Amino acid sequence: MGKPTGFIEYVRELPDDRSAETRIKDWEEFHLTLTEEKLKTQSARCMDCGTPFCHTGTIIKGMASGCPINNLIPEWNDLVYRGLWREALDRLHKTNNFPEFTGRVCPAPCEGSCVLGIHNPPVTIKNIELSIIDKGWDEGWITPHSPTQRTGKKVAIVGSGPAGLCAAAQLNQAGHTVTVFERADRPGGLLMYGIPNMKLDKEKVLLRRLEVLEQEGVTFKCNVEVGKDLPAQTLLDQFDSTILCIGATKPRDLNIENRQLQGIYFAMDFLTANTQAILDGKPNSNYISAQGKDVVIIGGGDTGTDCVGTSLRQGCNSVTQLEIMAKPPLQRASDNPWPEWPKTYKVDYGQEEAAAKFGHDPRLFLTTATKFISDAQGRVEGVEIVQVAWQKNDQGRFIPQPIPGTAKVLPAQLVLLAMGFLGPEDYLLQSLGIERDQRSNVNAPYGKYQTSISGVFAAGDCRRGQSLVVWAFNEGREAARECDRYLMGSTKLP
Numbered sequence: 043m044g045k046p047t048g049f050i051e052y053v054r055e056l057p058d059d060r061s062a063e064t065r066i067k068d069w070e071e072f073h074l075t076l077t078e079e080k081l082k083t084q085s086a087r088c089m090d091c092g093t094p095f096c097h098t099g100t101i102i103k104g105m106a107s108g109c110p111i112n113n114l115i116p117e118w119n120d121l122v123y124r125g126l127w128r129e130a131l132d133r134l135h136k137t138n139n140f141p142e143f144t145g146r147v148c149p150a151p152c153e154g155s156c157v158l159g160i161h162n163p164p165v166t167i168k169n170i171e172l173s174i175i176d177k178g179w180d181e182g183w184i185t186p187h188s189p190t191q192r193t194g195k196k197v198a199i200v201g202s203g204p205a206g207l208c209a210a211a212q213l214n215q216a217g218h219t220v221t222v223f224e225r226a227d228r229p230g231g232l233l234m235y236g237i238p239n240m241k242l243d244k245e246k247v248l249l250r251r252l253e254v255l256e257q258e259g260v261t262f263k264c265n266v267e268v269g270k271d272l273p274a275q276t277l278l279d280q281f282d283s284t285i286l287c288i289g290a291t292k293p294r295d296l297n298i299e300n301r302q303l304q305g306i307y308f309a310m311d312f313l314t315a316n317t318q319a320i321l322d323g324k325p326n327s328n329y330i331s332a333q334g335k336d337v338v339i340i341g342g343g344d345t346g347t348d349c350v351g352t353s354l355r356q357g358c359n360s361v362t363q364l365e366i367m368a369k370p371p372l373q374r375a376s377d378n379p380w381p382e383w384p385k386t387y388k389v390d391y392g393q394e395e396a397a398a399k400f401g402h403d404p405r406l407f408l409t410t411a412t413k414f415i416s417d418a419q420g421r422v423e424g425v426e427i428v429q430v431a432w433q434k435n436d437q438g439r440f441i442p443q444p445i446p447g448t449a450k451v452l453p454a455q456l457v458l459l460a461m462g463f464l465g466p467e468d469y470l471l472q473s474l475g476i477e478r479d480q481r482s483n484v485n486a487p488y489g490k491y492q493t494s495i496s497g498v499f500a501a502g503d504c505r506r507g508q509s510l511v512v513w514a515f516n517e518g519r520e521a522a523r524e525c526d527r528y529l530m531g532s533t534k535l536p
Contacts, residue, residue: 044123048086054163055084059391062398066354069239069320071146072391081122081173084166087158088119095155095381096167099516105383106151110516111144113137115152115167122170131178134171137536138515139211140251142179143204143233145172146242148512149344155381179250186257193217195529198281200268200470203231204511205502206287207252208518209525210260212535216526220260221281225267228321231289232511235314238348240355241391244321269470277474283497283525286484287518288470290503294461296340300414305422309345309460316352332358336453338425339363339404340411341460349458350392350404361396361404362452366430366442369407408432410442415451424451466504474498483507491521492528499525 045051057074059065065072076084096115098108109115114133121130134141145168156164178184195218199206202224214220228234230248242248256262266272277284293308295301312330319325332353339349342365353361370387378385389403396404408430415424428449430442465482477485477494484500486492491499501521502514523535 044120045086046090048083048123049089049158049162049165052083052087054087054166055080056166056169062391062395065240066351066395066399069355071240071243073146075173075176076169078125081170082125085119085122085170087165088116088123089158089165090116090120091157093157095157096152096165098155098381102382106510106513107381107383108155109152110510110512111137111519113152113171115165118174119165119167119170122174127174127177127181128183130174131183134174138171139208139519140204140515141171141175142247142251143242144512144515145169145175146247147233147237148510151383151510151512154383160380184254186254187215188258189215189217191217192219193530195219195282196221196280197525197529198223198277198284199287200277200284201231201287201289201502201504202229202234202262203236203287203289203502204233204514205289205518205521206231206285207233207255208515209285209287209501209522211255211258212519212522213525214255214258214260216522216530216533216535218282218526218529222260222262223266223268223272224262224264225271227264227318229262229264231287232514235317236310236345238313238352239317239320240351241348244317269473274470274473278495278498283529284499285491285518285521285525286470286476286493286498286500286504287502287514287521288466288504290463290465290483290508292464292467292482293459294464296411296459296461298411298413300416300422303414303416303422304420305455306414306457306459309339309341309349309458312458313345313348313352316356330456332356332361332456334359335455337361337456337458338411338452338454339458339460340425341365341462342367342405342407343460343462344390345462346458346460347390347392349460350396353456353458354392354395354399358456360400360453362406362454363393363404364409364411364427365405365407366410367407368432369405408442410444412444412449414457415454422454422457425454425457426451463503463508465507476500481507488517489520489524491517491524497528499528 057076060072099110118130118133150168152167153164199222315328337353337358413426417423428444432440479485484505486500501517526533
């Protein structure tokens with residue numbers, strides 16, 4: 043390691059963000075950057091530990107510990123420290139097709155398992171990764187690289203989200219002719235419409251990479267919903283192999299009294315229409331406005347936070363985020379040791395912005411909705427909420443129980459349901475006759491990705507269930523490897 047004592051000498055430092063008061067006035071990305079000298083200092087904090095857990099990508103208690111795509115983190119930290127940025131980029135690209143996406147939206151399980159994090163703040167791995175890839179773009183090092191020869195094999199990929207894009211990139215480099223079908227008007231899937239522009243800029247970052255993929259030979263066909271606009275059998279008839287990367291887009295609903303009222307929407311409908319309005323320069327008929335409204339968001343995860351940030355930028359009157367779970371502790375609990383993902387209290391960008399505008403964190407922990415309140419026109423005007431306590435039932439399972447005397451009504455003219463996803467949508471899988479597992483996901487073993495139909499593979503959230511972008515990267519790359527093996531009898535893909 044270039045600086046064996048760096049972890050002793052230097053403290054963790056992240057770049058500043060644009061102020062919350064300023065950034066809620068636009069849709070631009072808000073993270074700033076460190077100087078190269080400061081990045082060199084941060085990379086020097088990497089310990090050269092004997093067993094680096096940061097790139098293990100294992101599952102502990104159902105959550106990621108370390109990088110699921112096994113990024114060679116200590117190696118490119120060392121290269122950055124030595125000023126070898128081009129070599130660091132090459133090392134990063136060995137395991138990650140699109141570091142500019144994970145460097146912006148990944149929650150960084152690598153940092154949660156950083157050995158330095160046992161007794162000090164962990165290395166700023168995510169920020170160093172992003173700095174490497176952004177410098178690569180700035181320096182013009184990232185250019186199209188088309189395969190030197192084609193195999194004559196044709197592969198269809200259904201879905202252009204993170205899993206589909208990784209699979210497409212890998213199979214194209216293997217020489218296959220790749221066509222990606224996307225039902226939306228633009229490629230990118232979750233990256234395009236599920237993540238707001240202030241977290242991942244669509245034109246400056248996402249479309250830039252998609253253009254490189256097209257120049258390398260990948261074909262995108264948008265506004266094509268396989269199973270509806272294009273018969274599913276066409277995939278089997280006209281392609282040598284198919285990979286399904288359709289995501290887990292069936293949202294979890296909340297069937298309480300007055301669910302049918304106007305003004306209650308699924309979070310993804312809200313976020314998608316907003317991004318479409320930004321890209322098109324004007325709202326379309328699906329646009330959902332929070333301007334001047336009291337907004338209640340049901341769900342305390344990343345999607346709920348994105349709804350908070352989007353509502354603020356649209357000019358909401360107030361915003362409240364309901365979280366049925368308890369407020370996490372400030373430090374790791376005794377039953378959450380390193381190298382597990384740290385289940386600690388965090389203030390994400392949306393909560394920081396809401397606090398800057400309204401003076402407090404928008405989250406209400408241990409709180410759930412019990413009823414929607416209607417006005418005379420059948421529109422939502424309030425949400426009845428109650429505090430809960432988690433108690434064991436007769437089967438020994440913890441369930442939320444309402445606490446008597448805690449019910450009250452929040453004003454709300456817009457309610458957004460951000461409670462996660464149940465699995466993939468049915469029509470395509472049913473039309474193909476794909477076997478499903480008990481959770482309704484595609485039944486395809488991890489590491490093999492082969493579905494119940496020969497030559498048809500599945501990767502990402504449609505196979506594993508709702509998960510991280512970086513796990514979709516992992517599965518897209520590995521499914522490409524297995525698809526290549528199926529087509530050619532052997533494979534050189536990692």
